[in-house]
Amino acid sequence: MSHSPDFAIGKPVRRSEDPKLVSGHGRYTDDISLPGQAYGVVVRSPFAHGTIRGIDISAALDLPGVLAVYTGADLAEAGYAGLPSVLQMTNRDGTPMVKPVRPVLATNKVTFVGDPVAFVVAESATVARDAAEAVEIDIDPLPAVTDAEQALKPGAPQILDDAPGNLGIDYHSGDTDAVDAAIAAADHVTTLALTSDRLVVAAMEPRAALAAYDAQTGRYEVHVPSQGVFAMRNMLAGVLGVDQSRVRLLTANVGGSFGMKSMLYPETVCVCHAAKALGRPVKWTSDRSGAFLSDSHGRDIQVTGTLALDKRGTIKALRITGFGNLGAHLGHVAPLYFTINIAKNVVSVYRTPLVEVSIKCAFTNTTFTGPYRGAGRPDANYLMERLIETAASEMGLDPVKIRKRNQIRPGQIPYDAPSELTYDSGDFPGVFDEALALADWTGFKARQREAKKRGRLLGRGIGSYLEVTAPPNKEMGGIRFEPDGDVTIITGTLDYGQGHASAFAQVLSEKLGVPFDRIRLLQGDSDELIHGGGTGGSRSAMMSGAAIVEAAQKVVEKGKQLAGLALEAAVDDITFSDGTFTVAGTDIAIDIMDLADRVRHGLSLPDGMEDGLDVTHLTEALPSSFPNGTHVAEVEIDPETGVVDVVRYAMVNDFGTVINPMLVEGQLHGGVVQGIGQALMEMTRYDEDGQLLTGSFTDYALPRADTIPAFAFASHPVPATTNPLGAKGCGEAGCAGSLSAVMNAVIDALRPYGVTHMDMPVTPEKVWRAVNVASDGPR
Structure with a gap:
């Protein structure tokens, strides 16, 4: 055979x-039912910040079919631990970062709109929802703060007792004195402040949890969507205070996650508690409104990059300062994506002798943030590409030539990056050249003239990237x-x-x-x-x-x-x-x-x-790999309406040995679409009281099929040397390439109007103002 x-x-x-x-x-979690199961619904805080004066559950318990209502006091009495944060990091001064304990249900105070306060269990989901509305919560509102930088200022509302001044971590890496000297000696210094905006994850499948408890064996059987049942089981057992062998965790099909379902949520603990207390299975399924409030959000980082170059545009040093928004609680791997992953990935494909990163992460009265497709990798690459593009414009250099001048050459690999990582493989110039050819870079001017005849602005942008995998x-x-x-x-x-x-x-x-x-x-x-x-x-x-x-x-x-x-x-x-x-x-x-x-x-x-x-x-553990690529986008802007359309998109990527090219291309399509969504339309906003203003798809836009152009895709594989297959990861790369490519293209199209930078998302209103209000016309 x-x-x-x-x-x-x-x-x-x-x-x-x-x-x-x-x-x-x-077969998704909500499709699974167990004999005799009851149904749970979460009661959430309507306030972003406040002291809990009391919780009246009597009216809810009086409703026919209601089996129980549990509060934070009940779960505290059961002896459960707080929800885990597994990351260990240190501050700039060497002290450990604070790790405030998040209770399963809020006890003394609430810290964001959607904070779970009680868990209602009934014979049907309908009765449980009615009972949840009957629970009366007496909350004394407190001032709220939703912006990370504002949360760290004197006089800001104190959110968590264990985090004085709302500071989660003061992260620093790099040699300050050496970077100071390089910036002082530079022929040109480019400084750019940008924001990677907060996103709602919006996976197709909402979260759900179903638990059964066997009193004879003392064992839980828990169905929950996850990104890995082994780690989820261990986290859950730790919170329940039982041996890991007493929890069997099962995950069936999962309808998307992007990082959001990798962590343990309060609802999973609640169904376990209720199943044990009631002696019957208990099921909870989120609705979309609840998901907007309680699923971890993504991104939300403000950074300023300072790039030092010589007169030829050769990079000498990079400094990054900024703020990361942790939300109201510490996620299970927070603040990895605001700190370590920025430092690891910002070098990208460029020779960068010195890098210093200083990021302060703050607690705010918002939904907690977690890893979201790329988990800091797209943000880091986006910063570097925008800095290089801006430097080229300021210095009068060709953006293609400045990139080629700074690319790490094949003969320089293995390359020791300042992040203390060694790139083992890659052909960054080859990938770059192939991407420009695939995008028909030289034919752009003709397309631009044709667009101008139709009254449209056409711009093009490059997004090179390199990611350090997990x-x-x-x-x-x-x-x-x-x-x-x-x-x-x-x-x-x-x-x-x-x-x-x-x-x-x-x-x-x-x-x-x-x-x-x-x-x-x-x-x-x-x-x-x-x-x-x-x-x-x-x-x-x-x-x-x-x-x-x-x-x-x-x-x-x-x-x-x-x-x-x-x-x-x-x-x-x-x-x-x-x-x-x-x-x-x-x-x-x-x-x-x-x-x-x-x-x-x-x-x-x-x-x-x-x-x-x-x-x-x-x-055994294998080293990280370094997937990389170059994406090229063209956008067309209607100056009368400010509408931005991505009309052409080409990408060449190096994922080492490609096991299945069709699946890889599909992964890239998905990642690019998410990047286009962030660049053009996705926008999470809170008001001054911490109320989520974009709490449904009525106010939060996602990309649709008619938003997306056809993709030109090619691979330029250079196998990794660090694993038997020679593979490099591909799942998050689409976001890393698309943010830069699309945003650089938008700025290129608007440059005749004096626009040098614009933060995501570039909504029609924002673009219209740039074209029609900020200037008198093209320069």
């Missing part, structure tokens, strides 16, 4: 999971030969739209010769895992891919022993190739699927090999 080359690594194999999903047969960690790779003849891959990442089932099956099919259509994927059951890093930070292909490759090698080693028994030959005489074990120098052979069948039907096993060909493996 040999595996089909149509399913090899590098082939555009269709997603095997799609027929089920597109035909409506997916930090090293271990990952599981299990392979199990099933009784029905299928083969199951077990790994601790989790698919929430990436297409793992097909990509991982391609790897296993090539390495073991197992037929593609006989391969299953198991990711969402914590009982099946010995470890799991989850999916995030563009790491799955590297870590699960490596784990599968290494596990496959162990299967081959075991298979040689078993084939020796089956073929009555010495183990040293057995070879393996393309799914077949062969006695060397003969035509005596057995393929791996037939060998597995022999094992199932009683082939005698060597001592110590009770599990036949099955393997449970844990790969």
Whole structure:
């Protein structure tokens, strides 16, 4: 037997999971019901900041069908810990950052609109909603602050007792004196302040949680959407105060996450508490209004970049200062995306001898922020690209030439970046040149003239990027030969739209010769895992891919022993190739699927090999990889209305070894669309009292199909040297390239009107003012 080359690594194999999903047969958390389940609804604070004077639950409990109403006092009495923040960081002065404890339900005060105050459980969701409205909360309002910089000023409202002055962390990296000297000696210094605005995640599937408790075993079974069940189980067990073995966490299909579902939320703890207290399963499902208030938000960072250059435009140093908005509580990996990830990623593809980053992160009376597709990587690349574009304009330099002058050359790789990371691979100039060709850079002037005839402004922008993928960690790779003849891959990442089932099956099919259509994927059951890093930070292909490759090698080693028994030959005489074990120098052979069948039907096993060909493996931690690329956007602006249309978009990316080019291109399409959304329309706003003004899709715009142009896509792969597949992550790269490309294009189109910078989103109103109010016409 040999595996089909149509399913090899590098082939555009269709997603095997799609027929089920597109035909409506997916199984999401809200689709799951357990016998006798009750329904929960959260009572949320209508105030952004205030002292809780009392909670009257009597009217709610009097409603027929209401089973219980739990408050923060009930959960505190149960002894639950606060929601976890796993990141350990230090301030500029070496002291540890503050880590205020977030209770599951607010007890003494509320700190943002949507803060959960009580949890109502009833026989039906309708009754639970009615009862939630009957809960009366007496809150004494306090002044609110929603802006990170304002929250750190003297006299700002104090939000959390454990965070004096609302300071979460005063982060610093780099050599201040050296950067001072480089800026002082520079021929030109460009300074630019910009904002990466706060975003609502708006995943297709709202959050949900369903829990059952077995009083005899003392064990919880919890269904919840996640980005990895192993870590989620561990976080939940820690809050509940039970051994990890007493929690089984299950995740079925997940309708998008982008980072938001990677953390533990109060509702999951509430359903566990209620299930144990009531002796029956309890289910909670968010609605869209609740999601706007309670799902973690993304981005929300204000930074000022100072770029020092010589007279030829060569970069000498970069300084970044700014503020990150943590929201009302510390997320589970906050403030990683405002601090470390900015410092790691801002160098991008450019030789930058010195980098200093100083970011203060503040608590505010807003929904807490969390990782959102890229988690600081797009923001860092956006800052660098806008600085380079601005410097080129100020110095009268060609924006293409200034980039090429500063790019790290292939002969300089391995390259030691100032972030203490070493780029192991890449051809940044080659990617750049190919992207300009794909975008027809030289044909732009003709298109610009044609647009002008139609009364439109046409601009073009470049967005080069390099991302540092998630930090090293271990990952599981299990392979199990099933009784029905299928083969199951077990790994601790989790698919929430990436297409793992097909990509991982391609790897296993090539390495073991197992037929593609006989391969299953198991990711969402914590009982099946010995470890799991989850999916995030563009790491799955590297870590699960490596784990599968290494596990496959162990299967081959075991298979040689078993084939020796089956073929009555010495183990040293057995070879393996393309799914077949062969006695060397003969035509005596057995393929791996037939060998597995022999094992199932009683082939005698060597001592110590009770599990036949099955393997449970844990790969060692692998270094980060460095996906990179160049995106080029063209935008057309109607000066009469301020409407911006992205009319052309080309991208060339280096993701190392590409397992499935169709899936990679799809990932890039999704990321670019999210970047276009942030650049042109997505905007989360609070009023002075901390009320969310953009609390529904009536006021919060998302990109639609008619917003998006056709994409020109190409790969320029330079395999990584740090993992067995040579893969580099691709899941977040679309955001990193598109923010810069689109915004640079907008500024290019508006430059004749004296516009040198504009913060996202560039809404029609903002653009119209720039064209028709800020100037008397083109200059």
